[in-house]
Amino acid sequence: MxxxxxxxxxxxxxxxxxxxxxxxxxxxxxxxxxxxxxxxxxxxxxxxxxSPGMIDAHVHITDPGGNYRDEWEGYVTGTAASAKGGVTSFMEMPLNQIPATVDGKSIEIKYAAGKDKLKVDVASYGGLVPFNLEGGIQELNDHGVAAYKCFLGTCGDRTIDGDFENVDDYSLYEGMKQIAKTGKVLAVHAENPDITDRLGEIAYKNGETTLKAYVATRPVFTEVESIRRVIFLAKETGCRIHICHIACQEGVDEVIKAQQEGVDVTCETCTHYLYFTTDELDAIGPVVKCSPPIRDEKQQAGLWEHAFNGGLDFITSDHSPCTPELKDKENAFEAWGGISGIQNNVDILFDEGVQKRGLPLTKFAELIATNPADRFGLESKGRISIGKDAxxxxxxxNASYVLEAEDLEYRNKISPYIGREIxxxxxxxxxxxxxxxxxxxxxxxxxxxxxxxx
Incomplete structure (x- = not known):
């Protein structure tokens, strides 16, 4: 041949x-x-x-921006950064574009916004929100979403018509019943908003300004409690679930326990949780703020252990960019919570995992490609095997370089990895x-x- x-x-x-x-x-x-x-x-x-090209299962592209977020990350720059970073496919979240992707009309608007602008392949999440329970979930299924996403933690801007919104317990329960009928997976941002929001308000009122103080307002148990709640509702509804961006080893432990009980649940962590720790955040600044927050060295070590032993199913970037002025705040509590990272998944994970910690190459490929492809039914992706997409x-x-801002393909050249030797x-x-x-x-x-x- x-x-x-x-x-x-x-x-x-x-x-x-x-x-x-x-x-x-x-x-x-x-x-x-x-x-x-x-x-x-x-x-x-x-x-x-x-290696198989990376499938980043957690990416935010803000296209269309709806005249509110037009200067954030578009498809052209976002997919260019993916290509440069070794990401051949990604799964796009149903926020922060305007309108949010919550029904048939809004996902078609998103498909139109990305037409002839993709340098890599893109699968879409549909949103689960309190206002799309009357047919929106089924419309998203009919229009080809690969999975669904909801937030337990507070999200969205209530002053913007069509922005995303976190679920209440009823919306989560009813939405999970509907998603279960599609057979697709619901990915969940699991943090308890009643506790984290109030702790944040108190800290801000008391004059706290640091990232270390911000981390303290989102303690580990607020992740774990939410993960347990979602797992319990998965048992009740039969909904397949995936826990996004776990930042604590106890959260992964809950997923493992549920798997042993027969629950169809998987989980991920992010590159930044495996790379940064709390003690260095304030020296870096709000560019490294995210939620759940970056935790201490013990938590990081626990996440690496789960990556080696199979508790974590895959690793993502949670690429969540914004404009510079939203990050450039003296008070960390006022800064946008999101990290731009899709361009530096592969090189950092290879260096930190394979080269520094001895992660087997087969496990590396599973974490970045095979497992997300399998979980979300991307049948032609994820492995180097005859008949799969090339x-x-x-x-x-063993080829070190120092990342410079001009190396980045992002629309806004912001990254906590700038200046780092990779x-x-x-x-x-x-x-x-x-x-x-x-x-x-x-x-x-x-x-x-x-x-x-x-």
Whole structure:
């Protein structure tokens, strides 16, 4: 057979282990894996790791911005950053775009906003909110969402018509019953708003301004309590659930316990929880503020242990960008809570996990690609296997560089990783057999990405 592309001489991460071999691509899919393969185009991956392209299952793109958030992150810059960072597909959250993605009309507005603007493939979450229980959930299913998302923690701006809104207990219960009928997964932001909001108000009134004080207003138990509540309702409704961005080891413990009891539940953490700790936050500033907050070294160590042992199913960026003025606050409580991180998932996780802690390459591939693909039914994605989409990231190990602001493809060049030395590099990213980023040529000017509809 004549192949369109052959990646030669790389250390390829297969499900059974890593192998020095060639991978051939035909018509955008993996056609052969073996020795001495030849194709019309060849990439010499000698000295490089050939991994499945990352599937970042937690990304916020603010397009359309509805004249409120037009200067946040659009599809063009967000997918360019993905390509440069080795992310070949991501799952887009139903906020912070205006209108929020909560019914058939709003998801079609989002699809139109992304038309001819995607450099990577994008699957969509539909929202569960108190105001879409009269048909909106079913409309989202009919229009191809891959999963659903709700917030227990406070979210959205009530002064903006069409913005997202967190659920009350009834909306969560009723929404879970409806989502269960679709067979799709409900992803949950699990924090107790009654406690965290009040603690935050008290701290602010008392003159607290630091990120360390902010972290103290969102204690571990406010995550754990919410996770337990969602798991209990999953048992009652039969809804498949996924717990987003867990920042504490006790939260993962609750998920493991529920799995052992037969609950269909998975969970994720984020790159920043595995990289930063509370003690360094105030030296960095509000650019590293997020919720749940970044916790202490003991919690970080516990999350890494769960990543190694299977308690955590995958790792995401929770890429949640905004404009500079929303971060540039002297009082941390007044700053936007979100981290821009999609461009530095792969290199940091490879460095921190594989190189510094000995994470097996097969586990690395599971955490960034295989497990999210399996959980959300992205059948053609997630592994280097014959018949799957030819989505790859080529990684150069033991190749340190210092991230500079000008390296970022984001619309607003904000990141807590700026100035950090990262010990591995993304050399090339390939989507369905097409190079979408290389160090020699930069990010493609084309838009080969598509919306993945389920």
């Amino acid at each position: 004549s192949y369109d592309l052959v990646i030669k001489n790389g250390l390829v991460i297969l499900e059974g282990g890593e192998v020095q071999t060639d991978v051939a691509v035909k018509d955008g899919v993996i056609a052969a894996i073996g020795e001495n393969l030849e194709g019309a185009k060849t990439i010499n991956a000698n000295g490089l790791i050939v 989505d790859f990231v080529l990684i150069k190990p 010990g591995a590099q993304v050399v090339q990213t390939i989507l369905r057999g097409q190079s979408i980023y290389s160090q020699e040529e930069g990010v493609t000017k084309e838009f080969p990405g598509v919306f993945i509809k389920k």
